[in-house]
Amino acid sequence: MxxxxxxxxxxxxxxxxxxxxxxxxxxxxxxxxxxxxxxxxxxxxxxxxxxxxxxxxxxxxxxxxxxxxxxxxxxxxxxxxxxxxxxxxxxxxxxxxxxxxxxxxxxxxxxxxxxxxxxxxxxxxEKVRAEYERNLMANALEANSDQVVMTDRNGTIVYVNRAFEKQTGYRREDVIGKTPAILKSGHHDGAFYKQLWDTLDSGQPFRATFVNKARDGSLFHLEQTITPVRDEYGEITHYMSTGKDISERVRMEQTLRRMATIDLLTGLPNRSFGEQLLEREWYRAGRYAEGFSIIMADIDHFKAINDQHGHGVGDQVLSRVGQLLQDLVRRSDSAIRWGGEEFLILVPKTHLRDAVELAERVRAGIGRHAHPTVGHVTLSFGVACYREGDTRKILLRRADDALYAAKEAGRDCVRSAPDD
Structure with missing residues (x-):
């Protein structure tokens, strides 16, 4: 048909x-x-x-x-x-x-x-292959041990992975629709966030270590990279953030820095760090003429304590004296273990008379405490005030001379440098 x-x-x-x-x-x-x-x-x-x-x-x-x-x-x-x-x-x-x-x-x-x-x-x-690749990527993001956060162009969270939930304590449904500002710890100033957005708006990735706050209030350190995501027309539509938790590494670094600067027995700054503090205050005194004094202190008869009671008891005495010095000096002062049984106290913005009065208060305060084995422990003090043209070495030598004078005077007393 x-x-x-x-x-x-x-x-x-x-x-x-x-x-x-x-x-x-x-x-x-x-x-x-x-x-x-x-x-x-x-x-x-x-x-x-x-x-x-x-x-x-x-x-x-x-x-x-x-x-x-x-x-x-x-x-x-x-x-x-x-x-x-x-x-x-x-x-x-x-x-x-x-x-x-x-x-x-x-x-x-x-x-x-x-x-x-x-x-x-x-x-x-092609559709199945594309779906497979999307699922593969989604599974990879979920399995990633690093935090992954996706926001839209306005910074609103549209996706977080399981690592984010585990690290922050927030569930996915708690944060979708909110902004990463919920993690702000207050450790970063406005200039930091301005640099972040200026970088992202220019189309470049932003990399920094963030100090964030988890849901329970604890802080964690995140080595984070935020990358702009563009569509097929080259327009930024989203931001992808990946972050590695480096809190343990930061804690270790802080511990190492503390070990490098703190005397482990007394908890005071050690000699190496103390010299840096001394240099800083000496420089400020010379530049701004604000006044600056130092107090050199030495435990009386410490060799006899070690000989009679052993070095273990001697260490206990050193530790106790270090704690008392921290408690008795002002917040602006720095007590340093200078070496052996010797301590140095930096007293910024203070002239000789006030520094001598502080040394007397510290001497009396330590004398009021008794060690259970040794009994009352005393210290001798030498005080020196910065004079124009003093080097650090000269200033320390005058304080040491004053300390020697205190020991010659019978110990458990305060003396100032004779030419101050």
Missing amino acids: ALTLSDQMLKAAIEQSFNAVVVTDALLEMPGPRILFVNQAFCDMTGYTCQELIGKTPRILQGPRTDLDTIERLRRCLKAGEFFIGNTVNYRKDGSCYYVEWNISPIRDDKGLITHFVSVQRDLT
């Missing part, structure tokens, strides 16, 4: 359709319906020619990864004369597999009998 114009248009539409189309007969007995028509899109998708497909069954496209449950569901729908939607894996002529979505409809004659099936198919391979 000659095709009408509408028939020709319909055939052309199917032939030229973007989606793959295949028409089969309705014989459901094995080996199943046979292919009567395919369009070019179907041939392109499968790699077969029209001549290779006509007369065959769609089983020619099945293989090891074709889902048998989907095939069984398809057969049941066809037998029931129902519309079928499903997807599975099929195989091209060259043996490569592809993911396909089927939309299969029965075709009925005037009496309602099913005479054919038409299947409109879509190749989902």
